[in-house]
Amino acid sequence: xxxxxxxxxxxxxxxxxxxxxxxxxxxxxxxxxxxxxxxxxxxxxxxxxxxxxxxxxxxxxxxxxxxxxxxxxxxxxxxxxxxxxxxxxxxxxxxxxxxxxxxxxxxxxxxxxxxxxxxxxxxxxxxxxxxxxxxxxxxxxxxxxxxxxxxxxxxxxxxxxxxx
Ligand code: MG
Numbered sequence: 001x002x003x004x005x006x007x008x009x010x011x012x013x014x015x016x017x018x019x020x021x022x023x024x025x026x027x028x029x030x031x032x033x034x035x036x037x038x039x040x041x042x043x044x045x046x047x048x049x050x051x052x053x054x055x056x057x058x059x060x061x062x063x064x065x066x067x068x069x070x071x072x073x074x075x076x077x078x079x080x081x082x083x084x085x086x087x088x089x090x091x092x093x094x095x096x097x098x099x100x101x102x103x104x105x106x107x108x109x110x111x112x113x114x115x116x117x118x119x120x121x122x123x124x125x126x127x128x129x130x131x132x133x134x135x136x137x138x139x140x141x142x143x144x145x146x147x148x149x150x151x152x153x154x155x156x157x158x159x160x161x162x163x164x
Contacts, residue, residue, distance in 0.1 A: 003065040003111050009104050010116075015071040015101055017054035021047045023093060026076035028088045036151075038159025039083050045163025047113050048091075053123070060119060083151070084141040091134045098127040 002010065028043035059067070061068050080086045101123045108116040144150035 002061070002064045002116070003113065006108055006111055006113055006116060007061065007066040008022060009107055010057055010066070011069045011071070011102060013104055014054050014057035014061065014068065015073070016097060017050055017057060019073050019076075020093065021050035021054065021075040022073050024050060024090070025077045027080070027090065028155055029078050030080050030086060031083060034083070036083055036155045038155035038157065039086070040163045041163060042158040043086070043090075045161045053126075056122075060116075064115070082146065083155075084138070084146070087123065087134060087138045089143055091131065094127065094130045094134055096131055101127055 023048035024043050028040045028047060031037070031040035031043060058068055077089075080089070101120065105117065105120050105124060108120065137154075140154055141151075144154060
């Protein structure tokens, strides 16, 4: 069983992960529109990864005998000023997700829900990786400053990320 407060907050995090998938899909569609198919592919793979995170919460809530309560998602932006702006926004987004994972971690520790705490370790580690990866992309995009040939190479490299 989960306490009511943990159940509520786990459901909130499930919605945040689904919203993340939706945000990345919006970013991907923008990159398609400006002919950066590699960046679009990377962001689409990221959207799928976020959906996977959401399903981890879905399964965990169910496994613990609690109820999944789905929420309304918000329409994400599909317009940005540049690919750099996209990845800067992605970095902000990941930092805010890290904040919500940390809050959840703090809650389960206070409630002495040790099973949830151990399970959340994976997410705490995953957020370090997410921020690092997106942070590197932001730095590389800043280095090339929108220059066509270098941007083309970065886009090709981003397109190498596996995904459906
Ligand atoms: Mg996530």
